[in-house]
Amino acid sequence: MSQESEHGKWTVSSSDESTEENNDAEKPSTSSLSHSGHGKTSGSQYPCSEARKVGHKRKASPVKFNDTSFSTEISPAKIQRTSQEGLGWCLSSSDEEPESEGQPQHAQKEAVKEEKYSAPKKQPSRRFEDDELPVSQKPEKHYKVASEGQDTWDLLNGGNPFRFFVTKVKGIKSKYNSGALHIKDILSPLFGTLVSSAQFNYCIDVEWLIRQYPQEFRKKPLLIVHGEKRESKAELHAQAHPYENVRLCQAKLDIAFGTHHTKMMLLLYEEGLRVVIHTSNLIDADWDQKTQGIWLSPLYPRLPHGTTGSAGESVTNFKSDLIHYLMSYNSPTLKEWADIIQEHDLSETRVYLLGSTPGRYQGNQKEKWGHLRFRKLLKEYTSPIPAQESWPVIGQFSSIGSMGADQSKWLCSEFRESLVTLGSSVKTLAKPDVPIHLIYPTVDNVRQSLEGYPAGGSLPYSIQTAQKQLWLHSYFHKWSAETSGRSHAMPHIKTYMRPSPDFQKIAWFLVTSANLSKAAWGALEKNGTQLMIRSYELGVLFLPSAFGLDTGYFHVKKKMFSGSNEPVTSFPVPYDLPPEQYGSKDRPWIWNIPYTKAPDTHGNMWVPS
Template structure:
């Protein structure tokens, strides 16, 4: 049937319409496993979403833009922006062609991956003429004093990931996973990696050579064939063990992204937004919070010793206990043995289940509501402050905004320590930042970047009302406008966007599966997925004004790292224009080439 709205038209057959509530499209697929079983090793050998599979295929077998009316010299998208008016959105076939070539991404990262493999024959690697400008930049970054980076001028301990292909100055202060797992952060004894999408072989290579045989626990949510493949990936590594997260509610995922790093010197917690695959650490905008190095408590210490003012230690233990896994007991004990009192952020997680009573406020958006009511300072006229959500995937919101977005979810986002019962929630502007088709087309990766933005046509065509809230991805402030976001952030800025009352970086996309939805007349919260993030509140950083400045906004205070928060994208956000459309991964884009001169046909 034909669907038409303010952002285009498309054709959808009834058999293609999705009934899944969780439309994050971050669900494991086993087709790559079947390819492996048949002897084809060209595709990704880790479970991934259908959208990521399509991106791999298009990198392996790109479709060149065929419109000869455009001179070759202006085909790259940076130099040519044809109108998209009248561009039809046609749902592609679900049948995928076999992948027959190694992906370009694999080719692009082969140098990176060889660098850290044992190589007696490449000691002069850094002298080779083929060393790219970006590798030189990365080498320069690695020469920085990482210890100062962690403990010096970044009181928030919030970092972005390094991006290849941008100016070196924009990677200053950014981190790669190799930096995090390097000896500069500590002498590693063991580690635990919590994640959704995992390439075991690649992950092992990110550890420094001397740490690759240290005990490694991988916490995942895979089942059946996907689980078998994950275990098969790890078979060559005797030091790797697994913990399977229970997912008893349909369409839930283990989406949390966290590292627990135990050192001779202490313990560190890393909460971030990247999958454990090469693509997520290459040319995407990702967020990382890195804890201080937590020292061991004196032997025999018991009770609440080592707790922070933000209750981070007990909240982290509660989160790990929610897995109900004996495998994690060892890590819970390790956390108990360390002093986490220097933590200044609040932990905000989601775990699958149906929660009532006081348990209803332990997870999801009701957890955010509780934290804001108890710890966020009231600011004059704050009832007019908007809310901003930024994410890389979108679930089903319902038939209109009153079903979830502008009711229970918005009520949590606008909560403060003051009485907001008289607040008319619809008066609070909501700005949702999600890439347009042109954002993706003009990105460093081109159209394949959209494989990490799995908003599907089946979901989009049921909620056209949502698109009026959309704003473009723009990140000139961090030099990452062309590095598509896989980071997810939420915040409450002032109307002039010079201040923010709070800031959250999390794995949670805009979905009820991630944040939870009320049931039974509001007496029960149902959550499908595991998610984890950290909340930054001014009061936890000794600021009594109730807000952070946005870095660079106020000349008088923009250089003060203690009061200026580094928001990773441009404020104020720019609303979609009449010709802008949200990126939808499973429809073709053939009217204009991307930065590599290619089209996007996902099937």
């Protein structure tokens, strides 16, 4: 079966069958890196998505672009490649789609006989030599912590009312890391004297995580909240076993194909409490050369002993919403953390919490989570200004689920209806003329990135999904972040916003773990009477009213790392505006097909097998 559009052509086996439209951003895997590929250990062992493991393996065992043996190892009958700029989409003619997209993908298992290759000899200039070492032997990467280049308290409390940060990136000019954070900054003693902490995440390398804590905090109680099952759960427990201070809490995922995708830290200090909501997995690669987003709360002081009720609540109801989110896990361990939050004063919070939890919700429960929760917040806490109802919507993400046969099935119906809501006085039905701009990296974005093709392991959009929704690709725009010096740091951040037509203002901004998928945001069922969500997600929503602005919008900060010549209330959007639409030769990155006609920044090809 051949598929073609202006964004590319590919061939898939006639035996491929569509699965349920439920694939999530990062598909759960039940095998660790040590069991991937041909059973060879390839470095860090942690449960993660199949795409992630392929990316990790390709860093450790690259296929060089000038490897002449490659051409003899691929049968033309196995891989049918197009000639369009040498980067067409293709699959083996014998490939069959897995039984479900919640299981590991093996779409190219016979396309390339990788075990016949010998890994190229290490070159002195190669950037990723450390990734070939076992975790226990890896040297620590050295990042300047905030205190070395600037006053930490100024970073946290001065000149950044939004408390929104991006992660530090290795290999770019230092000025573009000014005001950025590494995980070691967040966990630094300068931020507080740690008593205990909780880490919520999807992909977790326990040994690496422990090393990110300062030496004096590495034996403090640490709770890890995860969604692993079966073999992956056993591996995570094995990782945690050497650390007596580490406890694990398994999030219940009773609906098929869901993931525990939330990324949050709860940090209890002698001085108070801090909440961090971010987009990075707890693995080395996510804090190295990727663009990630972080919201860092103020330091919340402890309330006077005996305080009860709604004391310490913010104007955004952040405290009660966070407690409600924790209680949704139905875990006695997380009830302890809910009690800790209850004891602190969160009144300085200026963001709204927006979460998803697995379930089927009806009646007044429908608006508690997912995109209907988003709709409710926009309805209650925004006010329209003239012509604002025609402002476009931008979605930016690192992966994509099945959207349906056409845009009317979800994207331009219930989802857009939620995102274009403006106050209670405006009809919430989405207008057909409200543009949607979707930002997702092209093949060339990935190829020319700091990491090269392996960066695509964290962009797990599969050929099985892409070939079912060609219509979606006409909405795509390139990843570009020249103004922040980060165009070559591939995005794992996920953001949504409502800009003005000239892209100088935004009505609201959201940073979240939620990619563009029904599993993350929820989909209406039973004639709209029920919202079904598969995954745990968490984000924070920035609304002008919560920051004392009665204009109905933020100005867009011209340069994210510029000096103080711009108003502090200008929002630091972490990529270029306006977004640039895909050209006729651009194609979205697809992780599970080969790219062999052009080398990446390390002189390698992408052979995902």
